[in-house]
Amino acid sequence: ETSLGKNYRIAKAREFKKKNEELPKPKELNLAELVEFLKNNRVVFYTGAGISVSGNVHGMRNLENSLGIQRPGTVDDFLRNCINNPEATLGTWNKFVESLDSPPTKAHKSLAQLAQKLKVKIFSENVDHLQEGAGVRPVRISGPFLKENVQVEWLKDLDAIITIGLSHDDRAFLGWYKENNPAGKIVSIDLAQPSYLGNEDFLVKGDLQKLLPELEKEFAAAYSHKRNR
16 A cells, blocks of 8 residues: 555545455444434544445445546556547546535535534535535544544544445544544444444445435434424
8 A cells, every 4th residue: 555545544444345355234224213212422524435326426436437547557448538528538537526526415505504404514425515505514534634633532432434325435534433432333224234334333224215215204303293292
């Protein structure tokens, strides 16, 4: 790993590789169980590219593929494209940059409502501005940011990280969290099981654009019922 990679990540990324081993089997939660979990635990939301793909924003792998970037490697199609067809390559990049200011999706709007009701932050790996468009500015994290701004005591006091559309522990935030709070949980909301969930964690399967609005609606109903008691 390069020194740049070490600065990029704050710890060892949390990753359960398939190979010849079976993936862990986290417990699956339904919406009602997730509502109760959110009501009774101290959490933070953590979004990945999966929440923005419906807003026409490429995830990193799709962007790299469209530009011809190959990793690992020293010479790849991206360099050839820049030399042989610079206008098309620049056009692809410009479309990506323009997509960063796309309107927020239903999932972004619902997540904003949930974060405001729970009075919790939204951390994100995403560079787009769709969450801002929904009225909440996310905290964009990196290794150096976490070292300078997040106290280990806060991690120990956090019951769970709720990941949304996050396929990999790219910044190693989840690895750092588990390292400092082994009893802490990760709850993933996604179409499929991501690579960082352990047996002690939780999974809520579903289309984010349908699931998050339903979650926000059920949580709002439960929150209203609690206030009216």
